Amino acid sequence: MTSLRIYVVRRILLAIPTILILLTIVFVVMRVAGDPVSAILGGHAPAEQIERIKEQLGLNKPLYVQYLEYLWQLFHGDLGRSMIWGRRPVLVEILEHFPATLELSISAFIVSIFIGIITGVHSARNYNKPTDHMLRLYGIVTYALFIPWIGLILQLIFGVYLGWLPTSGRIDTLMEPKHITGLYVLDSILTLNIPSLISAIRHLILPSITLGIYLSGIYTRLTRSNMLEILRKDFITAAKARGLPEDTIIYKHALKNAFIPILTMMGLQFALLLAGAVLTETTFSWPGMGTFLAERIFYRDYTTVQGTIVFFALLVVSVSLIIDILYAYIDPRIRY
């Protein structure tokens, strides 16, 4: 086996205890956070009804049995059933809303990386010049902005005054492409549905820029500081002494070396991306996980909330796993 493959297998095995700890924390927190029975029945239900519901939900069993059953269910991909609205399986509900969030997150992520890296590299290249000072300011200001505020400003300018772009929803009514992945842009491309594609992209622009700007500042600052550090290294001087073109040195030699901390940040930012997506979704009436979760918390739908948290947690773990594998791919020194 190659060293890269050994590394990947080892890293996957290490993710198992992480997931177990995560699931345990979710289990404990959900037991502490309140009584689902009174949430369903209200405060003054008769005792036998409370017992019936407890039995239905399995809450009358000893805690360790509940814990093992919970793990056993998760292991089989079962996140339980919603406590309201026809008791639909939680996983089905999540999968209905997740594509919208995923689509928004991916495009916001691309926007933030793109803006962040370009501004960061530009800032480092113009070290201590006016451009650098402006971009550093950008890096700090965006981080302090409030997502709904950015969203409202963009909606006002591009939606209301200029009338160029829609300010809410994912797509124009009756334009939904045939459901394949649930990502409207991807589905429109797959079905060669041009009008849907245009509509989906137009709806995606403002929310992704809102979330993208918010997340980009940290990449600006991180890229700048790492680029400055790398540009001082001997191998950069050595590359210059070999007469390599400046763009080759900046992008091929320096940026690639500066990329590992940026990649780490992408992993760390992923949780923030999901949280930011919740705020962006409510600002733009985007029918994703954020809107869904906010609604279910309001109705105290414990099983759905628990299932959603588990889902998010597993997602964050998988992303950090992927990031770790990417490190090894980029930097050969990590494989050993």
Added chain:
Amino acid sequence: MGESILEVKGLKVYYYTREGVVRAVDNVDFFMEKGETVGLVGESGSGKSTLGFSILKLIPPPGKIVDGKIIFDGIDLTELDEKEMREIRGKRISMVFQDPMTSLNPLMKIGDHLVETIMTHEEVTREEAEERALALLRDVGIMPDRFHDYPHQFSGGMRQRVMIALALALNPDIVIADEPTSALDVIVQFQILDLMERLKKQYNVGMIFISHDISVVAEISDKIALMYAGQIVEYANAIPFFEEHLHPYAELLLQSVPNIELSDQKLKYIPGLPPDLLHPPSGCRFHPRCPYAESICKEKDPPLLEINTGHFVKCFRYK
């Protein structure tokens, strides 16, 4: 002797720091001929590395070439812009660095360093570049199967071999070697010196060999340029330099080299400290440490004069 390839005239390189102006290279003249090796010797901080980097115009900020000319093969390098300098760097003048551990891109395969350099300067296909890279690696004593290895899989000596291969990749006229053996242990030092001497002949390149270690320089140089406090104080062929050195600094410096054949010998040293280049001494910069100093040395800066043919010295004792 042969034709001149490099001529440095009145070169001044200053660092504009917060504390003031550091005159790292101050009015330096020297020349070298095609294929010869000039050993540039001096203490740490004497400006020898700055001189080396300024020839490629790679002085790190806040350093600047303030005055003077660097005439390489008839072209004044100080007049060239970045784009024109890139055509010179690596192709006509190349460099070997002090620390081989940090001079290679850690994320790039050894072979790709060479291929990239060759393809930057010459219109060749990747296959041709790879073939030439393999030949270069063979010349510096690296097995072809290590072509796809990364720098961290190489020892310091092996990395320096790679740096030498990179410096020779385009058959330059001059290689500037900035303390190429200082970061290596003694055995490896000699292997690298041997290699450089052999390749210098094979590729017929001129070399500026920068070192603080006069015994290393003695091994390899045709000419010696002795630097003190940003100035060249003596410049001569190697044999006359070691046998009939003229400058008091050269005399004291050579006396301070320990001789392995004499036992019971106390280490000699030059009294005093190298001058602070922010506030260099008046007149001759060596006068505070010079046993022969007279009143004129404090007042006037002596010129660099040719005393015997090809033997230059900057001292009032020789007129």
